[in-house]
Amino acid sequence: MKALLEGCRWVLSRFMDLSSEPYLQSIEGRYLRIVGIRCPLACAYCVSGAQKREVQAGALERLRRNLSPEPPPGNTAVLKPAIQTPETTRRILVGIKRTLADTPPEVPLELTADDLLEFDGILDVFALHVRYQRPLSVITPGLKLADLDFARACSAFPVRFTLTLPSSSSQVTDALLGRPGAHAAILEALTNLQRLSISFSLNTVITQDNVDGLAALARFVFEELGLSGFAMPMFYPEQTLLDTDPRAMRLYPSLARLNTQLEQIVDLCEGRDRRVTLIDVPICRLSDRVTNSDSIEWSFVSHTDSPTPSYRLGRCDTCRWDPECCHLSEPP
Numbered sequence: 001m002k003a004l005l006e007g008c009r010w011v012l013s014r015f016m017d018l019s020s021e022p023y024l025q026s027i028e029g030r031y032l033r034i035v036g037i038r039c040p041l042a043c044a045y046c047v048s049g050a051q052k053r054e055v056q057a058g059a060l061e062r063l064r065r066n067l068s069p070e071p072p073p074g075n076t077a078v079l080k081p082a083i084q085t086p087e088t089t090r091r092i093l094v095g096i097k098r099t100l101a102d103t104p105p106e107v108p109l110e111l112t113a114d115d116l117l118e119f120d121g122i123l124d125v126f127a128l129h130v131r132y133q134r135p136l137s138v139i140t141p142g143l144k145l146a147d148l149d150f151a152r153a154c155s156a157f158p159v160r161f162t163l164t165l166p167s168s169s170s171q172v173t174d175a176l177l178g179r180p181g182a183h184a185a186i187l188e189a190l191t192n193l194q195r196l197s198i199s200f201s202l203n204t205v206i207t208q209d210n211v212d213g214l215a216a217l218a219r220f221v222f223e224e225l226g227l228s229g230f231a232m233p234m235f236y237p238e239q240t241l242l243d244t245d246p247r248a249m250r251l252y253p254s255l256a257r258l259n260t261q262l263e264q265i266v267d268l269c270e271g272r273d274r275r276v277t278l279i280d281v282p283i284c285r286l287s288d289r290v291t292n293s294d295s296i297e298w299s300f301v302s303h304t305d306s307p308t309p310s311y312r313l314g315r316c317d318t319c320r321w322d323p324e325c326c327h328l329s330e331p332p
């Protein structure tokens, strides 16, 4: 039994990033992930969000306490970022270097972490990518780029960042990303990127909590930031997220409300060489004005982790949990 418990703890620690040191993990030979580097945000739509980590930590603590249903008050573990030491940083860099050296350039290899920029050796990672002639593209919450010195250090490399900005309203952004001050930090980061001429793009996850402000956000992106386009992936209720936080289902946005916003965005784009890329947005309930607009690009990613296998494009059914949504006919 003791061995079984130890085994369970080991398995959980692997899946829940409970290691005390960060380590490198290769996923399907395509992704190289630094495990244990935490993201400073707690996005409502992300399984890595900090609030969910607390829930997971509580579950682990119960297991550790011999399956007691509830740990004593005040004793619930909160997961901490893995401790980075010069030695762990060095070992991870050695692993990255070896992988880059052993992988032919034509094989796409993406380095990831919850927030890669929080890795102490990130500038060395950039240098390795340049040395092995690999593209440098980093998706990041970007808060660290609010530090001008750090942003300046990044500007020495041909790196392209992708940041998320869910709303032009600080209240909506902070609530959705689960961190007070996140909105201001992201804007500061964007200012630094522009000031230093570092290449970047923006994306915005469409959820029920920010859907009504998407046209205002587009106006901000075009007119204040001066970008000619950005991407909007739609929140998709993946099973791993719902297992961790069943309340996340409410984030699936109303398509009618989304359509209202998209029509306004088409008005902002047309005739002005502006473009929005919609990712995983079902087409069939959107108006012809939106679906026929040259300013909208469509991209679809297949979801194998779907709790709603009846998800489909091009057909409509009535949905119990959101009468305006016709695509998820079997809510969990």
Ligand code: SF4
Pocket (backbone or CB within 6 Å): 039, 040, 041, 042, 043, 045, 046, 047, 048, 049, 050, 114, 115, 140, 141
């Ligand atoms: S920024 Fe990314 S990794 Fe961090 S909580 Fe949000 S979605 Fe998750």
